[in-house]
Amino acid sequence: MTGFFKTISKIFNYFFFFAVIYLTPDQNFSLGKKNFFSTKYEEANLRNGPGTNHLILYKILQKGYPVYVVEEFENWKRITDYKNRSGWIANSQLSKATYGIILENNSILFKFPTTQSKQIAFLQEDVTFQIIDCKFYWCKINLKGFTGWVETKNFWGSKD
Structure with missing residues (x-):
């Protein structure tokens, strides 16, 4: 019987350890x-x-x-x-x-979230814009009345 209780005790300890690790939110x-x-x-x-x-x-x-x-x-x-x-x-x-800021010159604003789409504008470094929505690797933005899509790799800001 002692072997059975040791096994149960080990299982409980592992479960408790992983529960604490996965359920404790980090900052x-x-x-x-x-x-x-x-x-x-x-x-x-x-x-x-x-x-x-x-x-x-x-x-x-x-x-x-x-x-x-x-x-x-x-x-x-x-x-x-x-x-x-x-x-x-x-x-x-x-x-x-939610706003973002362009990281490099000549980042492209597209009409739709694909590089095959029509190019609306070339964006300059340090330009800020409002983020409307994000899907996968693209965010729909509004910049001084222009609305379009920019790749998330080209800006810093919330991508949620």
Whole structure:
């Protein structure tokens, strides 16, 4: 009988170990789609700590600038941008609207999500746009009245 109980005990221990590993959410998983935000206003301060008493590292001078949240503290979020710059920003300065930013010059905006589709425009590096929808390796975007599809490899931002 002791062999039977040892076997059951081992099975239970393995089950418990894997249940803890797979059911414990990590920080990125628990934030899910909420990781990406964008700036709500034309000007936002990034600080070296969570609070107005901390130094301003730099200013983001663009509404709709995409940022990725890596940490939260009270009413503040520590974010990074596509250039890996990091800082703290007040929650009130952020929007849940999804935006992206083009990574290289002459990225193509297509009419449909295929490279065989009509080319609508050539996009320049650092141009931001609103993301409407994403499917597989493509996202439908709106850029200053132009709507079309861009390959996800050509931009930084939410692809959900």
